């Protein structure tokens with residue numbers, strides 16, 4: 001470790017950066033809301049805190065050189081191991097989503113496309129590769145990785161995407177292969193197989209980190225991860241209330257820390273604060289949508305570059321989106337994490353994400369949500385990029401209509417590539433869907 | 440004497456604009472249809488002036504606008520999508536539910552209509568002009584066949600070539616290359632109709648076919664489409680009296696219901 005680099009990191013991130021970000025938060029809290037408050041509740045107070053937290057995370061990334069090891073990981077990777085080893089952890093998918101909300105994803109993805117990457121590739125992969133090749137990013141600068149960790153529990157795209165990164169940066173790639181779970185329970189040998197890979201990864205991670213894994217710190221990271229996920233799940237479940245205190249669009253905005261800062265104490269504090277605010281809303285009878293007439297489900301990734309448009313469009317018509325399979329994915333596995341059995345429980349946690357299970361399981365999840373959240377309809381975003389999430393949606397839609405008796409809409413778009421979003425068509429379909437929901 | 444008018448429906452579609460006036464019983468008393476122009480607001484003002492000339496003052500009459508241009512109809516008392524309007528219009532006209540196929544100029548839709556005229560489900564063609572009237576229009580222009588004669592000429596042919604591309608633009612180049620290879624016009628026309636109908640049938644399957652199968656939209660005048668739709672689905676096609684007016688008619692019926700409402 002380079003002492004000057006450490007000093008610079010401490011000064012820029014912990015002292016100066018912290019102060020500036022806090023000042024920015026205070027200013028942001030005073031600014032008038034950007035979303036239309038005639039139809040939507042005023043923004044969550046905790047939102048400014050989230051920006052500060054995430055801002056600090058990306059700021060830290062800029063000054064890691066010479067003082068902190070950096071790992072780039074997939075969203076479903078066993079991050080607890082990396083936290084215990086003090087890695088600065090970067091999620092290219094999250095970074096891509098930031099590019100999406102900042103509406104620069106298409107420009108950055110085009111850099112990858114002109115280098116020969118097909119437009120049929122996931123737009124997260126294209127955004128990330130484009131950012132790597134061009135250096136373009138809205139977060140200042142992306143720190144170079146010392147290690148890559150990819151877990152196949154979300155899709156097979158990451159397998160090839162991370163090989164591209166490994167080739168580009170010439171750094172080791174650790175791959176955790178999670179067999180697909182076709183049945184209710186994963187086979188014991190599959191769990192053992194994942195567990196063994198996690199154990200075998202440790203020496204590689206230690207080598208890249210330049211230090212030994214400390215059991216106590218691993219348990220602590222697992223505990224923090226579990227605690228944050230539990231709080232997140234509790235927040236989501238508060239939306240069973242009528243009117244729902246927050247909407248799925250709020251969840252999309254506030255989910256960054258649970259994805260990219262799991263295993264950190266600040267994340268637990270953040271969601272505890274958010275839960276308190278959500279409870280205050282419930283106590284005051286405040287709904288995310290001012291005139292909540294109908295409640296619907298969202299399936300698949302958000303359409304990052306059109307969050308506000310969709311939130312306002314639906315809210316104006318009294319429709320609240322209150323549950324989603326996507327945000328739920330970061331909460332539903334919390335009970336599986338066991339800090340006393342980190343390896344065994346990580347193997348189980350990371351084999352069960354919704355995308356690593358059959359389409360029937362997703363249908364069952366949606367049906368359960370319709371019941372638990374008393375939903376009147378479902379919007380299934382057919383995401384051109386994310387094949388594993390979108391496959392099966394035709395049948396899922398059909399069966400929600402036939403077996404549950406609610407209207408369901410397949411909405412074609414893409415989570416990050418706005419070229420696949422046709423506003424006029426989307427508006428007509430959504431309006432017709434709302435008309436079907438009735439008065 | 441002017442025809443009675445209690446409510447109006449205006450359907451500003453991508454290809455044509457239609458206006459329908461109804462009496463208190465909901466029967467059509469006056470209607471008008473013309474191609475949609477670029478300056479929709481001006482066109483709407485003119486069409487409404489025409490209505491005024493035909494049926495008298497419009498002040499206070501409820502007017503529901505539908506179609507792609509519905510948001511540009513400032514005079515509307517309410518705006519409703521073409522999905523709901525078509526279902527309403529056809530249900531009133533035919534008196535039963537079922538599966539409605541509407542092939543419009545720039546988009547096509549399949550609507551499952553329940554026994555009380557309610558929309559049970561719908562699909563619209565995805566984000567391109569494949570499976571719409573535009574597909575045939577383009578080919579007609581390219582082949583130099585008047586649009587009105589496309590259907591009869593297709594039916595007159597005995598052979599049929601398969602057009603594999605459903606993309607409107609690519610189908611055009613496919614047609615050009617077939618002609619270059621000396622293929623006769625008739626079989627190409629048949630193939631084009633088949634491609635369009637198969638596309639529609641795929642949409643029908645998504646919603647699920649509950650008979651009777653009903654057809655509306657400007658393409659109804661094309662006999663080949665009707666016949667092939669029957670061949671491909673095995674169902675007889677039922678037509679309303681004014682196939683092109685169903686959206687505007689449904690809008691007028693909704694406007695009629697609005698009478699006496701605070702904003703209507």
Ligand code: SF4
Nearest residue numbers: 122124154155157386
């Ligand atoms: S394909 Fe889907 S799961 Fe895979 S990286 Fe892209 S968005 Fe994520």
